[in-house]
Amino acid sequence: MMGKVTYTIFGGTGDLSFRKLIPAFFNIHASGELDFNIVVIGRRDYTTNDYCQLAYEWVVKHARYKVDEVNWQTFCQIIHYIQMDLDNAMDYQKLMDYYQVNNMNNHIYYFAVAPSYFGIISNHLVSVNATNQAKVVVEKPFGNDLEDAKRLYQQLIYHFGEDNVYYIDHYLGKEMVRNIMTIRFANPMFASVWNREYIDYVEINALETLGVETRGNYYDHVGALNDMVANHLFQILSIVAMEPLAQLTSEQLKVNQLNVLTQLKPVDTNDVNQSIVLGQYDGYRNEMHVNTNSLTETYAAVKLYIDNPRWMGVPFIIQTGKKLDRKQMEVIIHFKPVPGYGKANILVIKIAPNEGVYYQFNIKQPGNSDAIIQTSMDFCQSCQDVFRINTPAAYERLLLALANSDHAMFSDWRLIETSWIYMNQLKQAIAHNAQNLRIYPQGSNASFLNQSLFSE
Numbered sequence: 001m002m003g004k005v006t007y008t009i010f011g012g013t014g015d016l017s018f019r020k021l022i023p024a025f026f027n028i029h030a031s032g033e034l035d036f037n038i039v040v041i042g043r044r045d046y047t048t049n050d051y052c053q054l055a056y057e058w059v060v061k062h063a064r065y066k067v068d069e070v071n072w073q074t075f076c077q078i079i080h081y082i083q084m085d086l087d088n089a090m091d092y093q094k095l096m097d098y099y100q101v102n103n104m105n106n107h108i109y110y111f112a113v114a115p116s117y118f119g120i121i122s123n124h125l126v127s128v129n130a131t132n133q134a135k136v137v138v139e140k141p142f143g144n145d146l147e148d149a150k151r152l153y154q155q156l157i158y159h160f161g162e163d164n165v166y167y168i169d170h171y172l173g174k175e176m177v178r179n180i181m182t183i184r185f186a187n188p189m190f191a192s193v194w195n196r197e198y199i200d201y202v203e204i205n206a207l208e209t210l211g212v213e214t215r216g217n218y219y220d221h222v223g224a225l226n227d228m229v230a231n232h233l234f235q236i237l238s239i240v241a242m243e244p245l246a247q248l249t250s251e252q253l254k255v256n257q258l259n260v261l262t263q264l265k266p267v268d269t270n271d272v273n274q275s276i277v278l279g280q281y282d283g284y285r286n287e288m289h290v291n292t293n294s295l296t297e298t299y300a301a302v303k304l305y306i307d308n309p310r311w312m313g314v315p316f317i318i319q320t321g322k323k324l325d326r327k328q329m330e331v332i333i334h335f336k337p338v339p340g341y342g343k344a345n346i347l348v349i350k351i352a353p354n355e356g357v358y359y360q361f362n363i364k365q366p367g368n369s370d371a372i373i374q375t376s377m378d379f380c381q382s383c384q385d386v387f388r389i390n391t392p393a394a395y396e397r398l399l400l401a402l403a404n405s406d407h408a409m410f411s412d413w414r415l416i417e418t419s420w421i422y423m424n425q426l427k428q429a430i431a432h433n434a435q436n437l438r439i440y441p442q443g444s445n446a447s448f449l450n451q452s453l454f455s456e
Contacts, residue, residue: 005036005403006104008095010086010121011112012040012051015214016139020170021112022055023062024395029075030065034403037104040081041095051081064393086117092124099130107134108402114218115143118152122159131159135402137166140231141222146420153413166402167411171232173394173401175381176351178409180239180331183349183357190347191244193335195310200344203332204236206320207446210327211281212298216289224278224300228320230423234261235411236351237316240331241306250408254415261418265305266425272433276426277301277450279438281323295437298322301450302426317453323442327353342372356380 007025009017017040028034040051052072059075060067082098084091099105107130111118118138125131136156143149156165171177184190193199206228212219219227238257245252267275279299285292299321306316329351337344342362350356358378365371401409440449 003106004104005034005106005108006039006099007036007108007110007399008039008041009110009112010041010117011110012081013042013044013046013054014112016112018055018058019062020395021110021399023059024393024399026059026063026067026075027065027393027396028399029078030063030071033400036078036403037102038079039095039098039104040079041084041086042081043083043085045083046081048076048079048081052076052079055079062393064396086113086121086124089124089127092128092130096128096130109134109136111136111138115141115148115152119155122155126159133164134160135164135166135405136160137168137402139168141226142167142416143420144221146417146424149416149420153417162413163405163407165413166407167413167416168398169231169235169411170394170398171351172235172409172411173396173398174351175394176349176355177236177239180236180349181245184240185244196312196314198335199314200334200336201315201317202240202334203330204233204240204316204318205328205330205332205446206233207324207326207328208320208322209324209443211284211323211442212287212290214288216287219298220290220294220296223296224298224320224322225423225426229300229302229318230419231411233318233320234419234422235415236331237261237304237318238415241311241316243310250406253408254412258412258414258418259308260306261415261422263306263308264422265307266422267302267304267429269429269432272429274452275303276430277319277438277452278430279321279440279449281321281442281444282439283442284323297437299324299438299440299446299449301446301453303453315453317450319446319450321446321449323444325443325445329353343374350380354380354383356383 009021011017025038028036046054056067056072065071080098080102082095084095109121109125111121113121115138122131122136138156143152184194235257238260241260242256243259245256277300278297280294280296281298284290284296284298285294299319301317301319304316304318305311305313331349331351333347335345335347345362346360348358350358356379358376360374360376362372363375365373398409438449
């Protein structure tokens with residue numbers, strides 16, 4: 001990496017920027033790990049000082065470093081707010097002039113905007129010669145469907161080149177997602193039994209207590225399947241289920257993940273009701289910017305199978321939903337019980353909000369009895385101050401990886417395309433069966449909603 005980095009956020013006044021990006025940038029600044037500028041692009045008529053005042057409360061709430069008067073003032077000195085109309089070509093020349101006057105080079109463009117703007121912004125940046133050796137970062141969902149995703153992909157690689165396009169999935173930057181491979185491969189007690197001979201089924205859960213909040217317009221066009229399953233949860237599934245890495249490289253990791261996704265068995269159109277549950281929380285249609293007749297799912301559970309020797313016949317149950325009774329992101333490995341020796345072992349990898357590992361196993365009851373009872377070990381990583389304070393947040397880790405041109409923690413076009421292909425097949429199966437959308441009470445338990453997936 002050469003020289004000071006210039007991050008430019010298109011969509012700098014949105015929820016993602018305030019909630020995730022700016023606090024992450026503050027952490028990087030406070031740690032002293034990188035020399036950089038932040039150019040914030042927005043439609044609103046703000047000064048840089050106005051923007052810093054708006055961002056302050058978000059940084060205080062979400063940054064891992066304490067905010068004081070000194071570090072906040074030095075942080076604001078590297079922020080540059082520029083008002084722009086993203087459709088106006090003249091504004092991009094104004095942006096380029098600003099870069100030149102302030103000697104800003106080594107560009108990373110962060111597209112924190114709707115996918116419909118990816119091509120518009122790229123074309124305008126090209127017109128003012130602002131894409132030379134620059135990197136571009138795009139958020140999910142990447143396109144609205146497979147064909148739209150392919151079109152966006154071609155536009156971005158044409159303007160920036162394959163190696164300079166980064167598909168961000170912040171779950172890949174989460175500490176415990178990164179830890180899945182270590183837990184699995186570095187511990188013989190798990191590595192030797194990570195297969196269909198010993199594992200009964202696997203759950204991957206992403207449950208939320210909140211609703212769509214201010215994201216109604218976005219969410220109503222996307223739904224739980226596209227928002228979570230096709231992106232974050234397929235990524236985690238591919239890491240949990242992939243084969244051991246022959247080489248510890250980013251490319252080998254992506255190839256092994258891709259193999260899992262290409263081996264997912266299509267859901268049988270005659271088996272949809274035993275494989276998929278879709279729901280919508282009561283009151284969703286009254287949310288701001290949501291169609292009053294909306295059929296968008298806010299809960300989705302899918303039972304999947306991987307067609308390879310390691311996982312043949314093992315169900316992977318993926319579920320995500322809003323307005324449920326708990327907030328939890330976790331991977332649960334349910335081992336098969338040993339006949340005559342108590343209940344099944346369970347391994348829980350806790351990703352969020354608490355980070356850690358829980359393992360439930362069997363022991364002999366203390367004393368003269370030979371009865372077998374269950375006990376557990378529970379490691380809470382995020383409960384310990386030394387780990388919580390010193391562990392970078394997901395976006396902080398990913399923003400640094402961008403500066404270092406490290407693709408390992410980012411998604412890959414091959415993974416995105418394969419996910420879209422599978423999601424199209426899944427939605428066709430759903431449409432073929434005209435599955436009913438379940439209206440569930442706010443605060444529902446996910447186990448109650450997905451019971452049909454666990455029946456044989």
